[in-house]
Amino acid sequence: MKGKRLYIVITIFLVHIVNGRPKIPLNEVDAEKPLSLDKLEPPDHLEAVRFEQDGMLNKDFHKEAFIGNHEEIDDDPVDIADSKLKDIFNKVDTDSDRHMNLIEIESWIQDKIRQHFDEALEENAHIFTHMDPDGDGLVDWKDYYKHFLLAKKYDVDKIDSFLKDYGDQALEMKETDRDQLVRYKFKWTDVEQMPMDNKLNKEEFLAFRHPEQSGLAMKKMIESILNSLDTNNDGKLTLAEFVALPPGDVEDQEQKKLDDRYQDERKKEFVHSIDSDKNGVATQKELEDYVDPRNPQQSKAEAENLLQMLDDNKDGKVSMDEMFKHKDIFVDSKCVNVKRSLHDEF
Numbered sequence: 001m002k003g004k005r006l007y008i009v010i011t012i013f014l015v016h017i018v019n020g021r022p023k024i025p026l027n028e029v030d031a032e033k034p035l036s037l038d039k040l041e042p043p044d045h046l047e048a049v050r051f052e053q054d055g056m057l058n059k060d061f062h063k064e065a066f067i068g069n070h071e072e073i074d075d076d077p078v079d080i081a082d083s084k085l086k087d088i089f090n091k092v093d094t095d096s097d098r099h100m101n102l103i104e105i106e107s108w109i110q111d112k113i114r115q116h117f118d119e120a121l122e123e124n125a126h127i128f129t130h131m132d133p134d135g136d137g138l139v140d141w142k143d144y145y146k147h148f149l150l151a152k153k154y155d156v157d158k159i160d161s162f163l164k165d166y167g168d169q170a171l172e173m174k175e176t177d178r179d180q181l182v183r184y185k186f187k188w189t190d191v192e193q194m195p196m197d198n199k200l201n202k203e204e205f206l207a208f209r210h211p212e213q214s215g216l217a218m219k220k221m222i223e224s225i226l227n228s229l230d231t232n233n234d235g236k237l238t239l240a241e242f243v244a245l246p247p248g249d250v251e252d253q254e255q256k257k258l259d260d261r262y263q264d265e266r267k268k269e270f271v272h273s274i275d276s277d278k279n280g281v282a283t284q285k286e287l288e289d290y291v292d293p294r295n296p297q298q299s300k301a302e303a304e305n306l307l308q309m310l311d312d313n314k315d316g317k318v319s320m321d322e323m324f325k326h327k328d329i330f331v332d333s334k335c336v337n338v339k340r341s342l343h344d345e346f
Helices: 002-016 061-067 078-092 102-131 141-151 156-165 175-191 202-209 215-229 239-243 253-274 284-291 296-310 320-325
Strands: 099-101 317-319
Touching: 061 102, 061 296, 078 102, 078 320, 099 102, 102 141, 102 202, 102 296, 141 156, 141 175, 175 202, 175 215, 215 284, 239 253, 253 284, 284 296, 296 317, 296 320, 317 320
Parallel strands: none
Antiparallel strands: 099 317
């Protein structure tokens, strides 16, 4: 009996964690045209952002920054992937000299990021309008909750009945779906500004679905990373703190090699990209600048990084042959692996 009561309490918590029991009818939701899950779920991975949300380095950053979500080349055979990579090369090479120079690469990366932001704004406006049928400029958590369950194929009448008066029993829901909604509710609350009424305006909803576009969301991400890595709680990260391994002894030699590689990669990133004033300490501002995809210094730094990795003859530019010699930077196995979204778990 206790388990059943707890199930009911958790489900009701999802609906009115801030507001309490609703006192007004719900907005009508178009059950005939439910939104798909990919339009509703906040991201677990922030594409073209250097950090994952847990502070790990984004291993796919080079691909995401250079190829961008406009050039979806997922699971293509080698010949098709190569053809698309050649097409990207020719687009980057704006002066048609058969080479990519630093300025061209930097400009291309900036264009990819701008394109993502423009596409995200357009998509967000469409989804927001769909979820705001009365046009009051706000989306209620209850409406989001309903759309999520509709996308998960729950019965609309049962959803309506529960959301109307909560019934005598909680809505029967899969544990994984309930856990997702709990996580998303906390994310929802994180981006909500005053008044705390369980409703998001268009800008807040954008931050919920595209945290990389929100200065506040990125700031909170860095604060979370600092809290997990800053062992002396001084609000800054030393190199030792940034490269530290989780506690515990490792006996397996293969794991030890992976740990050494992990520390080497993080040391290189800290020294060359994060610690901008080279004083051996990364401040919160330096970390925020490092992860902000709109920071022009990041486009420049990534262009320089790519040039260094690709330019074998050190002539300051990249030929088609040099790019294909190092195409593993952009191509995984038989495909160019670009996930959809500048995304990912806030």
